[in-house]
Amino acid sequence: MALTPKLQALIESLRRLPGVGPKTAQRMALHLLERDRDAALMISESLAAAARDIGECQQCHSLSETEVCDICQHPGRDRSTLCVLESPIDLMVIEQTGGFSGLYFVLGGHLSPIDGIGPEELGIDQLLARLDQGEVRELVLATNPTVEGEATAHYIAEQLGDLDIKVSRIAHGVPVGGELEFVDGGTLAHALAGRRLMERGQ
Amino acid sequence: MALTPKLQALIESLRRLPGVGPKTAQRMALHLLERDRDAALMISESLAAAARDIGECQQCHSLSETEVCDICQHPGRDRSTLCVLESPIDLMVIEQTGGFSGLYFVLGGHLSPIDGIGPEELGIDQLLARLDQGEVRELVLATNPTVEGEATAHYIAEQLGDLDIKVSRIAHGVPVGGELEFVDGGTLAHALAGRRLMERGQ
Numbered sequence: 168m169a170l171t172p173k174l175q176a177l178i179e180s181l182r183r184l185p186g187v188g189p190k191t192a193q194r195m196a197l198h199l200l201e202r203d204r205d206a207a208l209m210i211s212e213s214l215a216a217a218a219r220d221i222g223e224c225q226q227c228h229s230l231s232e233t234e235v236c237d238i239c240q241h242p243g244r245d246r247s248t249l250c251v252l253e254s255p256i257d258l259m260v261i262e263q264t265g266g267f268s269g270l271y272f273v274l275g276g277h278l279s280p281i282d283g284i285g286p287e288e289l290g291i292d293q294l295l296a297r298l299d300q301g302e303v304r305e306l307v308l309a310t311n312p313t314v315e316g317e318a319t320a321h322y323i324a325e326q327l328g329d330l331d332i333k334v335s336r337i338a339h340g341v342p343v344g345g346e347l348e349f350v351d352g353g354t355l356a357h358a359l360a361g362r363r364l365m366e367r368g369q
Numbered sequence: 370m371a372l373t374p375k376l377q378a379l380i381e382s383l384r385r386l387p388g389v390g391p392k393t394a395q396r397m398a399l400h401l402l403e404r405d406r407d408a409a410l411m412i413s414e415s416l417a418a419a420a421r422d423i424g425e426c427q428q429c430h431s432l433s434e435t436e437v438c439d440i441c442q443h444p445g446r447d448r449s450t451l452c453v454l455e456s457p458i459d460l461m462v463i464e465q466t467g468g469f470s471g472l473y474f475v476l477g478g479h480l481s482p483i484d485g486i487g488p489e490e491l492g493i494d495q496l497l498a499r500l501d502q503g504e505v506r507e508l509v510l511a512t513n514p515t516v517e518g519e520a521t522a523h524y525i526a527e528q529l530g531d532l533d534i535k536v537s538r539i540a541h542g543v544p545v546g547g548e549l550e551f552v553d554g555g556t557l558a559h560a561l562a563g564r565r566l567m568e569r570g571q
Contacts (some may be wrong), residue, residue, distance in 0.1 A: 183408035206385035211416035218409040224375040
């Protein structure tokens with residue numbers, strides 16, 4: 168016998184969250200109902216508001232509550248550098264590092280002919296049209312370091328033709344704070360091939 | 370720069386779920402907004418409905434949408450056996466085993482004088498009043514096998530005085546499917562002390 172139909176419905180719906188299985192959903196539902204009803208209402212309202220009001224920025228295709236997002240509108244951003252990403256979560260992660268002051272262009276995925284995702288689905292035409300306007304001087308290709316991400320980066324680089332734009336790819340190498348012992352072979356090979364001269368002091 | 374204020378609010382609220390930290394909340398929020406808006410609305414609605422309509426059963430103190438829950442009302446349950454639990458989630462877990470057909474009484478916690486939780490807070494007066502009515506023949510104490518759960522079970526057993534009611538405690542022992550090697554010493558000692566004769570065949 169289940170507890171109540173509405174609790175059952177809540178548990179079913181929480182299972183739609185990524186990484187949440189039946190046991191976790193059950194624990195979350197009972198925690199909210201037994202100990203934290205404020206949080207239940209807060210999550211309910213913030214989800215409804217976000218789903219209702221968050222759309223896509225017309226310029227960078229990231230998530231935005233306005234037609235053009237805050238980053239694209241910001242007068243302090245360097246408009247000559249454009250960073251190409253697969254998804255808004257990558258944008259968020261890069262913004263959190265504080266190490267990039269240019270603008271972004273979010274593809275919303277990577278080339279994947281088998282799933283019917285070609286250049287049009289990723290908005291690459293729109294990206295090329297923007298580059299044609301001449302404001303962008305450097306294009307930073309920051310798609311994921313996966314086979315599909317690399318293929319997408321190479322495809323975009325090839326489309327630039329004789330446009331006078333610097334194209335770069337984020338560096339592959341060993342993660343900061345990691346130990347060589349635990350780094351996979353492919354990454355280590357990239358890190359060696361991409362080695363850089365050090366300052367020798369004096 | 371954060372993505373949008375409503376996304377930020379959503380991430381903050383998702384962090385109130387048990388076991389969800391900042392990274393997971395971020396991943397959940399972006400997954401819902403980018404790939405599964407249906408789920409976002411479904412979770413929002415089921416949370417609001419559950420928080421609004423699920424209350425406490427007046428008889429067993431478990432979660433219920435009606436004044437008396439389906440289990441307490443069910444004509445097929447054995448009304449002579451009452452199982453005492455710490456929380457509705459324990460009730461749910463026992464119901465899922467299908468091995469118990471009696472009724473329940475949910476304490477909502479365990480005795481914890483340091484947090485100001487005494488017999489009144491757990492509704493033990495109400496439990497004793499119910500036992501006085503004479504319908505219950507066996508009381509199964511299924512509080513958690515922790516120090517506090519044991520203390521609560523013992524306290525309840527002591528309060529019964531000369532009431533003619535069988536009192537039992539759920540068995541301690543090795544978990545089914547586990548390996549002795551990985552069972553803690555306390556559990557193993559209980560399992561040995563509580564050993565039972567086997568049928569010898571023939």
